[in-house]
Amino acid sequence: MNKSLWVLVWGLVGLVGAAAVGMVAVHRGEPINALWLVVAATCCYALGYRFYSKFIAAKILAIDSLRATPAERLENGRDFLVTNKWVVFGHHFAAIAGPGPLVGPVLAAQFGYLPGTLWVLAGAVFAGCVQDFVILLFSVRRDGKSLTEMAKEETGPLGGFVAYGAVIAILIILLAVVALVVVNALKDSPWGTFTIAMTIPIALLMGIYLRRIRPGKVLEASVFGFILVLLAIWGGQWASQNPPVAHIFTLSATTLAVLILIYAFAASALPVWLLLAPRDYLSTFVKLGTIGLLAIGILVLHPTLHMPALTRFTDGSGPVFAGKIFPFAFITIACGAISGFHSLISSGTTPKLIARETEIRMVGYGAMMAESAVAVMAIIAACVLQPGVYFAINSPAGVVGQTAAAATATISNWGFPVTAADMQALAHSVGEQTLFNRTGGAPAFALGMAHIFSQSLGGATVMAMWYHFAVMFEALFILTILDAGTRVARFMIQDALGHIYKPLGRTSWYPSILATSALIVAAWGVFLWQGVKDPLGGINSLWPLFGIANQLLATVALCVATTIIVKLHRAKYAGVTLVPLLWLVAVTFTASWHKVFDHEPRIGFLAQAHALALAPTTKATPHLIFNSRLDAAVTAVLVLMVALVLIESARQWIGILSGSREARTKEAPFVMTRLTEERI
Amino acid sequence: MKRLAKVGRILLATLREIFDESAYARFLQRTQMAPSRVAYSAFLREREHSQARRPRCC
Numbered sequence: 259m260n261k262s263l264w265v266l267v268w269g270l271v272g273l274v275g276a277a278a279v280g281m282v283a284v285h286r287g288e289p290i291n292a293l294w295l296v297v298a299a300t301c302c303y304a305l306g307y308r309f310y311s312k313f314i315a316a317k318i319l320a321i322d323s324l325r326a327t328p329a330e331r332l333e334n335g336r337d338f339l340v341t342n343k344w345v346v347f348g349h350h351f352a353a354i355a356g357p358g359p360l361v362g363p364v365l366a367a368q369f370g371y372l373p374g375t376l377w378v379l380a381g382a383v384f385a386g387c388v389q390d391f392v393i394l395l396f397s398v399r400r401d402g403k404s405l406t407e408m409a410k411e412e413t414g415p416l417g418g419f420v421a422y423g424a425v426i427a428i429l430i431i432l433l434a435v436v437a438l439v440v441v442n443a444l445k446d447s448p449w450g451t452f453t454i455a456m457t458i459p460i461a462l463l464m465g466i467y468l469r470r471i472r473p474g475k476v477l478e479a480s481v482f483g484f485i486l487v488l489l490a491i492w493g494g495q496w497a498s499q500n501p502p503v504a505h506i507f508t509l510s511a512t513t514l515a516v517l518i519l520i521y522a523f524a525a526s527a528l529p530v531w532l533l534l535a536p537r538d539y540l541s542t543f544v545k546l547g548t549i550g551l552l553a554i555g556i557l558v559l560h561p562t563l564h565m566p567a568l569t570r571f572t573d574g575s576g577p578v579f580a581g582k583i584f585p586f587a588f589i590t591i592a593c594g595a596i597s598g599f600h601s602l603i604s605s606g607t608t609p610k611l612i613a614r615e616t617e618i619r620m621v622g623y624g625a626m627m628a629e630s631a632v633a634v635m636a637i638i639a640a641c642v643l644q645p646g647v648y649f650a651i652n653s654p655a656g657v658v659g660q661t662a663a664a665a666t667a668t669i670s671n672w673g674f675p676v677t678a679a680d681m682q683a684l685a686h687s688v689g690e691q692t693l694f695n696r697t698g699g700a701p702a703f704a705l706g707m708a709h710i711f712s713q714s715l716g717g718a719t720v721m722a723m724w725y726h727f728a729v730m731f732e733a734l735f736i737l738t739i740l741d742a743g744t745r746v747a748r749f750m751i752q753d754a755l756g757h758i759y760k761p762l763g764r765t766s767w768y769p770s771i772l773a774t775s776a777l778i779v780a781a782w783g784v785f786l787w788q789g790v791k792d793p794l795g796g797i798n799s800l801w802p803l804f805g806i807a808n809q810l811l812a813t814v815a816l817c818v819a820t821t822i823i824v825k826l827h828r829a830k831y832a833g834v835t836l837v838p839l840l841w842l843v844a845v846t847f848t849a850s851w852h853k854v855f856d857h858e859p860r861i862g863f864l865a866q867a868h869a870l871a872l873a874p875t876t877k878a879t880p881h882l883i884f885n886s887r888l889d890a891a892v893t894a895v896l897v898l899m900v901a902l903v904l905i906e907s908a909r910q911w912i913g914i915l916s917g918s919r920e921a922r923t924k925e926a927p928f929v930m931t932r933l934t935e936e937r938i
Numbered sequence: 939m940k941r942l943a944k945v946g947r948i949l950l951a952t953l954r955e956i957f958d959e960s961a962y963a964r965f966l967q968r969t970q971m972a973p974s975r976v977a978y979s980a981f982l983r984e985r986e987h988s989q990a991r992r993p994r995c996c
Contacts, residue, residue: 344948344951468978
């Protein structure tokens with residue numbers, strides 16, 4: 259491209275982006291159009307990708323197109339495989355995009371649309387994309403080694419141990435939180451429960467089709483499965499309007515929690531791949547399709563955001579979760595801005611598929627940008643709702659009151675008018691008995707999504723169908739994460755226990771399978787049960803805990819990345835990973851301090867336990883006190899782990915920079931690529 | 939038109955990869971098996987060992 263034209267085009271992108279971000283940031287009063295967020299995000303991503311990621315690739319990572327990747331050198335047709343870059347991109351995106359970027363931004367919308375949007379954009383461009391990019395490159399240069407292996411080799415055994423502990427902690431808390439999101443979305447909802455229940459026979463049918471009728475034709479089976487799921491949504495309406503059937507599928511939160519725990523144990527312990535694999539494929543199909551559809555819906559309809567830029571809850575008194583913008587907005591939104599969990603994917607399957615080092619930028623940095631865009635869509639879906647409706651759905655009864663009249667009065671007093679009649683009409687329009695106290699983020703997201711879809715396709719008459727489609731979409735792929743996650747955690751526990759007593763590590767020995775499955779289900783079951791019984795809705799305590807755990811893993815990943823950069827003698831550029839690292843340390847330390855020691859019982863776990871001890875004792879009080887103390891202990895252990903890995907890494911950096919320690923990295927030796935364009 | 943066809947081919951290849959159809963094709967090639975119920979069962983068994991250990995993000 260002609261240089262003047264190049265300057266003109268990128269200058270224009272910069273100007274438009276600055277104007278859009280400015281509009282989003284400084285506009286107050288009247289509602290703004292969602293397109294401002296879309297334009298701001300598009301320009302930020304374009305500039306970040308074109309300039310910042312290119313700078314990192316050239317100056318720090320010294321990406322080398324002639325260096326053979328492990329996919330080429332170790333190709334075995336199974337794990338290591340030279341793959342087209344777009345295919346790797348799709349694979350990587352499908353692996354990193356879960357319910358996190360949908361739920362977190364919806365919950366953080368209680369502060370208004372502005373904090374979440376700014377964090378998602380800045381966090382992704384300067385932290386999340388950078389983390390995924392550099393970890394992917396470092397893993398490729400180490401034969402596709404995992405984050406825990408790299409942490410052990412580069413920062414010392416402690417780093418590896420902390421990374422391992424963080425992964426287990428995150429998996430346990432994540433599984434509990436997402437299970438709670440499903441419980442809150444499906445409780446007392448015969449329509450939603452019926453639809454999700456129907457996915458079991460549908461998955462079995464798909465399994466039979468795949469194994470017996472057309473072996474291996476997964477795309478075909480997924481299309482049939484998707485059509486059957488749509489029929490199940492339609493059938494859910496019939497079920498909800500037919501009293502005897504509705505009675506069967508109207509389940510309380512505790513019943514749903516027990517059913518989910520039984521399901522997860524069975525999925526982990528039994529060879530039920532006839533059910534699990536087809537369900538996994540179906541969930542991926544629905545996920546990719548729905549995200550694409552939502553993006554089109556937002557672009558075509560460009561709805562108005564009714565949520566203000568900033569709400570009064572920036573002071574920490576929010577009903578959805580308690581705590582001030584800093585640090586709580588930054589741990590509530592993890593996956594859309596930076597997620598430690600991504601570093602596991604970037605050092606898992608993906609580095610074994612990359613054909614050339616030059617493609618890592620697009621896959622690592624680019625896929626995280628796409629995930630961040632999903633988070634922006636979630637912010638839009640939450641903020642198109644009237645704020646009164648948003649708070650009525652997301653506020654627990656323990657905060658706004660037990661009755662519809664009390665809840666609407668409380669929320670209206672906050673300056674977000676809503677009436678019981680409005681909420682009743684809205685619930686009726688989506689085929690639910692009530693939408694009050696549907697905490698967890700999923701129902702609010704589903705309602706926002708239904709609002710956007712119904713305005714572009716089908717009008718108000720199909721609002722209920724769209725709402726239940728959205729609930730099904732979230733619940734389906736959360737359940738997939740539950741069964742797959744429980745299985746992964748079981749394998750990790752077995753691997754660890756195998757060091758103590760060999761037979762426990764054998765994945766085919768049933769006593770070990772049953773014991774470790776029970777152990778892992780019990781571990782997250784405790785937190786799920788706690789969430790179900792919590793008068794504040796559970797998500798208030800558990801989501802921040804998950805956010806802290808996830809950001810802890812990001813801290814470990816950034817420590818590893820900074821250590822390698824220092825060892826590569828590029829310390830003058832270490833700020834690229836060091837600044838996000840210090841930011842995350844500040845966020846996790848401050849959040850942990852508040853969660854453990856804050857005097858406000860809605861924020862501090864110990865204050866909560868103290869308040870419960872002083873209040874009139876009920877049957878549940880001892881359990882609630884135990885839960886609060888358990889949460890405090892888990893938070894303290896997590897933050898201690900951050901401190902240890904940070905100290906260990908800092909010792910490495912100081913040692914190398916002062917010359918007292920040798921800067922030795924564990925990169926695989928250089929081998930010239932033999933790949934041709936046609937081969938890729 | 940050619941470019942559109944190329945985009946379509948890549949999209950299909952991506953979907954086939956994400957949905958493991960390509961992995962199954964590679965498995966058939968590697969094991970010199972013909973597509974059949976037995977081959978697909980063997981493929982699923984192999985996938986279970988490698989894929990079930992891979993975490994997926996939240």
